[in-house]
Amino acid sequence: MATPFNRKPVNLLCSDDLDSQNFQTAQEAIEELATLADVKLEIRKAPSETAKILLDAGRKAGRKGQLNAHQMLRQLAEKLVAEQTTIPRYDVLLTEADLYAPGLNFLFGVGQPLIGFVFSFHRFKQLPTKKWAQETAKTVIMHEMGHVFNLPIRAELTEENLGTHCLNKCLMRQGLSLNAMQKIAKDRVKGYVLCQLCQEDLIRHFWKKS
Numbered sequence: 718m719a720t721p722f723n724r725k726p727v728n729l730l731c732s733d734d735l736d737s738q739n740f741q742t743a744q745e746a747i748e749e750l751a752t753l754a755d756v757k758l759e760i761r762k763a764p765s766e767t768a769k770i771l772l773d774a775g776r777k778a779g780r781k782g783q784l785n786a787h788q789m790l791r792q793l794a795e796k797l798v799a800e801q802t803t804i805p806r807y808d809v810l811l812t813e814a815d816l817y818a819p820g821l822n823f824l825f826g827v828g829q830p831l832i833g834f835v836f837s838f839h840r841f842k843q844l845p846t847k848k849w850a851q852e853t854a855k856t857v858i859m860h861e862m863g864h865v866f867n868l869p870i871r872a873e874l875t876e877e878n879l880g881t882h883c884l885n886k887c888l889m890r891q892g893l894s895l896n897a898m899q900k901i902a903k904d905r906v907k908g909y910v911l912c913q914l915c916q917e918d919l920i921r922h923f924w925k926k927s
């Protein structure tokens with residue numbers, strides 16, 4: 718017997734210039750991932766004031782043409798933890814601006830388990846078609862949301878490479894370049910979404926055994 722667990726709404730914090738199609742892509746990605754655990758989460762667009770504060774922090778701690786993703790995630794997490802007892806939720810910051818972190822040239826996104834993540838659509842514009850720009854962005858959003866949902870939480874068939882990642886043919890495997898993430902996206906479209914082990918991890922996140 719299992720009881721529902723971790724059923725918190727997902728707040729989408731959007732930059733003012735976020736493309737409406739990109740917002741829809743993010744919403745669909747999170748819905749699709751939750752569906753794999755037979756879960757329906759409330760996904761809502763949050764007021765823009767918080768997004769502006771986080772983006773300003775990333776800009777101030779950033780460098781020319783790039784926002785500091787770690788600074789934005791740090792402030793996102795601090796705010797969420799402080800409010801978690803009164804406003805339980807997962808937070809996702811979406812932007813069109815390019816991201817980086819110290820020691821890395823760029824980031825697609827970065828997250829923290831049980832908290833949320835920061836994500837940029839910027840790099841996907843380099844892909845040759847709009848279809849694959851959207852499908853690859855969707856795959857990375859599902860990947861980052863997977864980390865928020867504690868995937869993969871097991872030790873079996875995983876590696877430590879900028880976080881814990883799956884070694885199976887699964888969207889939770891690591892992809893450090895645009896080409897690598899597009900390959901994972903093509904696998905997802907063919908039906909290789911989550912491997913059995915990651916799907917079991919996802920179900921454990923949302924369903925607590927009585």
